[in-house]
Amino acid sequence: MINRREVFAGQVLRLVVDRVSLPDGSISTREVVYHPGAVAIVPFLTDRKIVLIKQYRHAVGKLLWEIPAGKLEQTEKPLDCAKRELFEETGYQARRWTKILSFYTSPGFTDEQITLFVAKELIQAGTFDTREIGLVSIISQSQIEQMVNAERIRDGKTLLALFCVGMLPATLPS
Numbered sequence: 001m002i003n004r005r006e007v008f009a010g011q012v013l014r015l016v017v018d019r020v021s022l023p024d025g026s027i028s029t030r031e032v033v034y035h036p037g038a039v040a041i042v043p044f045l046t047d048r049k050i051v052l053i054k055q056y057r058h059a060v061g062k063l064l065w066e067i068p069a070g071k072l073e074q075t076e077k078p079l080d081c082a083k084r085e086l087f088e089e090t091g092y093q094a095r096r097w098t099k100i101l102s103f104y105t106s107p108g109f110t111d112e113q114i115t116l117f118v119a120k121e122l123i124q125a126g127t128f129d130t131r132e133i134g135l136v137s138i139i140s141q142s143q144i145e146q147m148v149n150a151e152r153i154r155d156g157k158t159l160l161a162l163f164c165v166g167m168l169p170a171t172l173p174s
Contacts, residue, residue, distance in 0.1 A: 042100075092124055
C-alpha cells in the first residue's frame with residue numbers, strides 16, 4: 001500500500017481509497033468498505049422446517065426472503081449477536097446453538113465477515129420487530145426448493161446457509 005484516504009465513515013461502515021503497488025510494479029487504486037461483521041442464523045423448527053423472514057432491502061429496492069441476520073455491535077461476540085438477532089427478527093429463542101462457518105461476503109471490496117449459526121429447539125418468546133421485518137414464516141424444505149427455483153430467494157447468505165445445512169440439493173434444476 002502506498003497511501004490511504006478515508007472517504008466516508010458512517011454508523012455501519014467505513015470507505016477508504018487505497019493507492020497500491022501491484023505485483024508487476026504498476027500503481028492502482030482499491031476502494032475498500034470496512035464492516036464490523038455480522039451473523040446469520042438458520043432457525044430450525046423441525047428437521048425439515050425453518051423460519052424465514054421477509055425484509056425490505058433498500059439497496060435493491062425489494063422485499064427479500066432471508067434467514068435472520070444482523071450486524072455485530074461493538075465488542076459483541078457473534079453468538080450473543082445471533083441470539084439477539086433471532087429474537088428481534090422472529091420472536092424466537094433457541095436452546096441449542098451450533099456455529100457452522102464464517103465467510104467473507106465479497107472480499108473484492110469489503111472485509112465483511114458473516115458467522116453462520118444453526119438454532120434448534122426454538123421457543124416462541126415474543127414478537128418480531130415490525131419496524132424492520134415485514135413477515136415471519138415457517139417454510140418447509142420443499143417450499144424452499146420451489147422458492148429458490150422461482151428466484152424468490154435471492155439473498156446470498158441465505159442461499160449459502162441453505163446449502164450448508166442440507167435444505168437444498170447440491171444441484172438445482174435449471
